[in-house]
Amino acid sequence: MNKLQRADLFRTRLLIAIRRVGTNQSELARRAGIDRSTISQLLRDDAARLPNAHVVGACASTLGVSADWLLGLAEHPESATDLLASALTLTNAPRALVDQQIFDWHREAEGYKIRHVPASLPDMLKTNDVLTWEYGPHLGRTAAQAITASANRLTWMRQSASDYEIAMPLSEVQSFAEGTGYYSDLPLEMRKQQIEHWLNLTKALYPRMRVYLFDARQVYSAPITVFGPLLAVIYLGSNYLAFRDTQRVRAFSDHFDNLVRQAKVTARSFPDHLNGLRAALD
Numbered sequence: 190m191n192k193l194q195r196a197d198l199f200r201t202r203l204l205i206a207i208r209r210v211g212t213n214q215s216e217l218a219r220r221a222g223i224d225r226s227t228i229s230q231l232l233r234d235d236a237a238r239l240p241n242a243h244v245v246g247a248c249a250s251t252l253g254v255s256a257d258w259l260l261g262l263a264e265h266p267e268s269a270t271d272l273l274a275s276a277l278t279l280t281n282a283p284r285a286l287v288d289q290q291i292f293d294w295h296r297e298a299e300g301y302k303i304r305h306v307p308a309s310l311p312d313m314l315k316t317n318d319v320l321t322w323e324y325g326p327h328l329g330r331t332a333a334q335a336i337t338a339s340a341n342r343l344t345w346m347r348q349s350a351s352d353y354e355i356a357m358p359l360s361e362v363q364s365f366a367e368g369t370g371y372y373s374d375l376p377l378e379m380r381k382q383q384i385e386h387w388l389n390l391t392k393a394l395y396p397r398m399r400v401y402l403f404d405a406r407q408v409y410s411a412p413i414t415v416f417g418p419l420l421a422v423i424y425l426g427s428n429y430l431a432f433r434d435t436q437r438v439r440a441f442s443d444h445f446d447n448l449v450r451q452a453k454v455t456a457r458s459f460p461d462h463l464n465g466l467r468a469a470l471d
Contacts, residue, residue: 196239198261200232206252206259221247280429290429292338294416295345301417302352304445308412308424310365311355313342316386318379343390346398351417353398354456356448358405366466377470384467391460399456403448410448415441 207217214232218225223244231240239260240248249256257263280290295303305311312320317336324335346353364370368380391400403410412424421441423430432438454462 192239195261199239199259200234202254202259202261203231203248203252206248206254210252212252217248217251221251223247280431292341292345294414294420294422295342295349295351298351298416298419300350301419302354303417304413304415304442305353305355306410306413306445306448307355307357309361309371310357313339313346314355314387314390315339316379316383319375319383322375322379346394351397353394354401354445354449355399356401356403356410356445356452359402359453360405362402362462362466366470381467381470384463384470388460388463388467391463395456400459401449401452401456402454402459402462403452408448408451410444413441413445415445418442 207213212220214228215225217223218228221244227240227244228248230238231244239245245256245259249259255263312335315323320336320339365372365375366380366384368375368377372380391398413422414424415421415438418435418438419433421432421438423432432441
């Protein structure tokens with residue numbers, strides 16, 4: 190872009206910004222502390238001169254747009270701070286799936302593929318007994334809310350047009366089946382029933398729901414959910430960190446797809462893997 194083109198673009202965008210805020214040349218000059226003749230000269234059709242940095246900054250600040258946008262160096266009129274605020278949000282994350290925000294994000298992504306790496310095992314795939322064991326001691330009666338929320342999410346999945354992919358560490362499922370680590374005091378019968386429940390769900394929901402197991406010694410993932418091309422969310426424990434800018438959502442999608450490519454247990458072989466774990470418990 191040569192100097193004439195950039196000056197013309199500056200004039201066009203300055204006029205857009207003036208009209209957007211409902212002001213005029215005189216008011217802009219007064220509020221920005223610039224001579225009215227300077228503003229008039231910048232807005233002339235034959236103007237070929239770009240203003241100095243002070244004038245650009247004063248106009249941008251007064252009109253609530255970015256200086257880069259006025260100069261044609263950015264595609265969005267918002268300032269970097271405003272763009273960041275809209276592209277990145279921090280939302281409270283309850284211990285269980287009882288918050289409306291999560292459900293709203295799912296409904297917003299209706300029809301898109303949802304990619305999910307859970308913090309442990311997906312709540313919506315757990316039996317009521319396992320949910321009560323996990324949430325009851327800490328949340329009291331809220332465990333019942335977790336059960337209801339889990340059932341609602343599963344109902345949504347059955348009725349939704351969205352594909353749902355889940356990727357988990359192979360060791361997480363192994364630890365559950367063996368009752369070690371986090372699951373050390375989970376009764377054997379509950380674990381058996383949970384594995385049967387998984388088998389039934391994978392048969393009923395495949396291929397719209399696909400579960401993959403990756404080796405955490407080779408690849409790693411924080412708990413994330415990618416809601417189609419719209420939103421990517423990292424689970425921090427007490428908060429969700431949500432990204433809406435296209436570049437970062439695409440990066441999270443690529444990360445998840447890499448987990449799928451490197452999965453040791455694919456969605457097709459997941460039922461066979463569960464059967465093997467179930468047989469080892471007898």
